[in-house]
Amino acid sequence: MTEDRRALSAGLDQVEKYGASSKIGRFIKKPMHYSLVILHRKIQYKFLGREKQVKCKTFFNEEMHLSLPSSTDIFLSGGKTHDSEVRLARYFISEVKAGEVFFDIGAHCGYFSLLASRLVGEEGSIVAFEASPKTHQMLCQNLSQRSNAEIHHRAVSDTNGTVKFYEFPNLYSEYNAIDAEQYKDQNWFKKHRPVEANVQAVTLDFFVRSHSIIPTTIKIDVEGAEYKVLSGSKNVLAKHSPTIAMEYLSPRRNNQNHVLANNLLLDLGYSAHIIDSKGLLQKTRDLDEHMRTSGLESDNAVFKPA
Structure with missing residues (x-):
């Protein structure tokens, strides 16, 4: 495996680790992002039905446009968990x-x-x-x-x-x-x-x-x-x-x-x-x-x- 592929694999390891962590662990890792996701889903989306357009960096270092509350895992971890x-x-x-x-x-x-x-x-x-x-x-x-x-x-x-x-x-x-x-x-x-x-x-x-x-x-x-x-x-x-x-x-x-x-x-x-x-x-x-x-x-x- 090339050095670039090994780096991608290591980045994916972090996605997997984040996905396996508890809610508290996810909050500690990314408190601002996690709070935004929860508040949007529980208030803005639940009562108003409004999506939220966001951007994030994937584990392979590409910018990605998303629409919350779907794809929350990508927004928080940089990948599908x-x-x-x-x-x-x-x-x-x-x-x-x-x-x-x-x-x-x-x-x-x-x-x-x-x-x-x-x-x-x-x-x-x-x-x-x-x-x-x-x-x-x-x-x-x-x-x-x-x-x-x-x-x-x-x-x-x-x-x-x-x-x-x-x-x-x-x-x-x-x-x-x-x-x-x-x-x-x-x-x-x-x-x-x-x-x-x-x-x-x-x-x-x-x-x-x-x-x-x-x-x-x-x-x-x-x-x-x-x-x-x-x-x-x-x-x-x-x-x-x-x-x-x-x-x-x-x-x-x-x-x-x-x-x-x-x-x-x-x-x-x-x-x-x-x-x-x-x-x-x-x-x-x-x-x-x-x-x-x-x-x-x-x-x-x-x-x-x-």
Whole structure:
């Protein structure tokens, strides 16, 4: 590992440490930031519904625009603190090389796109897709100055055309999705209904062919639309065999679409891996069993050609 990558890994260690600390520990580490987050969420957002635009420095030393109360962990620690996201970042730091082409499908505000932009360097490329109209604006703020990145306000799916997309209020924006009904049994869903928007969808097969760009790694985080993304990518997968990093849900969270996505990749000759605490891949034959034994609600799986 190069000196730069070791520095990134050390920075991620601090993100992980902050995420594992108690509320008191987080306050002591960043009292002003922590107080701002709590006061905004408990007063301004709760009673007035107002978001707060802020900037922060990530653990990889890039400035990032955020809208509180979402992405609070990035604002406080400089990174995503969920265990699965820390392990995914470790994997990318270890395995995404200079000169590669990184597709970020469901880029949200651009955290992983920015990290990948640093990793692939000027000789590489980032292609970020975000369907949410509101989140896309913040993604543009974060990536527009990156010469190696391009941004597409598109849903990636199994057909080209217009699709309905559902945006939730800021606190629940991580659940923005093509299918909002998947959340109907969640307690928060009844109080926080989404806004419907029409967005353009594109298949990866069409996009890659029309833009003459071939992905090396594809990160997919699309809240239940993983199977649609991969169904529209079969030619790319069969011909170019990019590495796939994909969110995978626990069986108790109605993960039928994730199972279909997993099976599609296995049928194309891929093998599934989980990411260990060091960012290394461990092959698995049963992701559902991994989810049950780990107790996680969600995790990131990596699929590589067998």
